[in-house]
Amino acid sequence: MAGRAEAQPIDRTTVSERAAGRRRRVRDVLPQAIAYLFLTAWAVLALVPVYWMVVSAFKAQTENLAVPPQWIPSPAVLDNFRILFRNAYIGRWFSNSLGVSVAVTVLQLLFNSMAGYSFAKLAFPGKTLVFWGMLSMLMVPGLVTLIPLFILGSQLKVLDTYWILIVPQAASIWGIFLIKQFMQTLPSELFDAARIDGCSEPGIYWRIALPLSWPALAVLGIFTFVGEWNSFFWWLLFTNSQAMRNLQVGLTYYRYENQVDWGPIMAGTVIAALPVIVVFFAFQRYFLRGLTIGALKG
Numbered sequence: 001m002a003g004r005a006e007a008q009p010i011d012r013t014t015v016s017e018r019a020a021g022r023r024r025r026v027r028d029v030l031p032q033a034i035a036y037l038f039l040t041a042w043a044v045l046a047l048v049p050v051y052w053m054v055v056s057a058f059k060a061q062t063e064n065l066a067v068p069p070q071w072i073p074s075p076a077v078l079d080n081f082r083i084l085f086r087n088a089y090i091g092r093w094f095s096n097s098l099g100v101s102v103a104v105t106v107l108q109l110l111f112n113s114m115a116g117y118s119f120a121k122l123a124f125p126g127k128t129l130v131f132w133g134m135l136s137m138l139m140v141p142g143l144v145t146l147i148p149l150f151i152l153g154s155q156l157k158v159l160d161t162y163w164i165l166i167v168p169q170a171a172s173i174w175g176i177f178l179i180k181q182f183m184q185t186l187p188s189e190l191f192d193a194a195r196i197d198g199c200s201e202p203g204i205y206w207r208i209a210l211p212l213s214w215p216a217l218a219v220l221g222i223f224t225f226v227g228e229w230n231s232f233f234w235w236l237l238f239t240n241s242q243a244m245r246n247l248q249v250g251l252t253y254y255r256y257e258n259q260v261d262w263g264p265i266m267a268g269t270v271i272a273a274l275p276v277i278v279v280f281f282a283f284q285r286y287f288l289r290g291l292t293i294g295a296l297k298g
Contacts, residue, residue, distance in 0.1 A: 116179025
């Protein structure tokens with residue numbers, strides 16, 4: 001009929017291509033969506049104990065013992081924290097954990113970086129033999145050295161003091177290896193140029209090696225601080241007075257003395273976990289880097 005638009009033919013090739021494209025997108029997205037769903041569910045399950053710890057610290061004793069359990073405190077109270085600070089050396093335990101953790105971290109950054117720089121950039125007789133002999137000590141379990149160290153500390157009369165908690169951990173073979181492997185990747189031309197300009201070895205270490213090794217130092221510092229903060233057996237073995245305990249050991253003794261009163265125990269656990277959580281979220285990218293930084297080629 002005149003004036004009526006003729007029907008356009010359907011391009012079946014274009015339709016089939018679009019359908020095939022949609023199927024390809026579904027095939028590409030579906031495995032990724034399943035993986036994200038699985039990881040999300042796994043993360044939620046992993047966070048359930050943390051959530052229960054936090055809410056239990058703000059629940060009354062009757063709510064902590066309620067069956068079925070109450071997942072939301074009603075109302076939230078601070079009585080557990082008051083009871084904990086009134087009946088325990090929580091302030092002293094916290095200061096012990098923080099002070100020793102900071103001291104050990106600082107000493108390890110200093111001594112490990114000095115040893116790592118020496119192995120990476122200096123030449124001295126027997127360097128290879130000393131380095132591999134030191135690494136062989138990593139195969140010796142740390143528990144083997146505890147009895148000789150305890151006897152030595154007893155003879156020196158430093159048990160239940162800060163000396164026995166800090167000095168034996170002022171350096172670590174793993175930390176020396178980590179810094180050495182990283183410093184070996186730094187251009188040797190920078191150090192040679194500094195020597196030509198008359199800079200001393202301590203000056204090269206302080207002005208060149210340390211600033212360029214900030215990523216490795218950050219990784220070492222974070223792992224050292226977190227490991228020392230969470231230390232339990234070391235403090236349990238070398239301390240015996242309440243005033244010298246750290247948070248982990250102190251809260252364990254407090255739990256045995258107050259087995260039914262879960263509120264204050266959970267409040268202390270929240271206090272003990274808080275610094276580690278803050279450090280993790282503040283430096284989480286260095287945790288990931290720490291998994292691979294030791295594998296750098298030397």
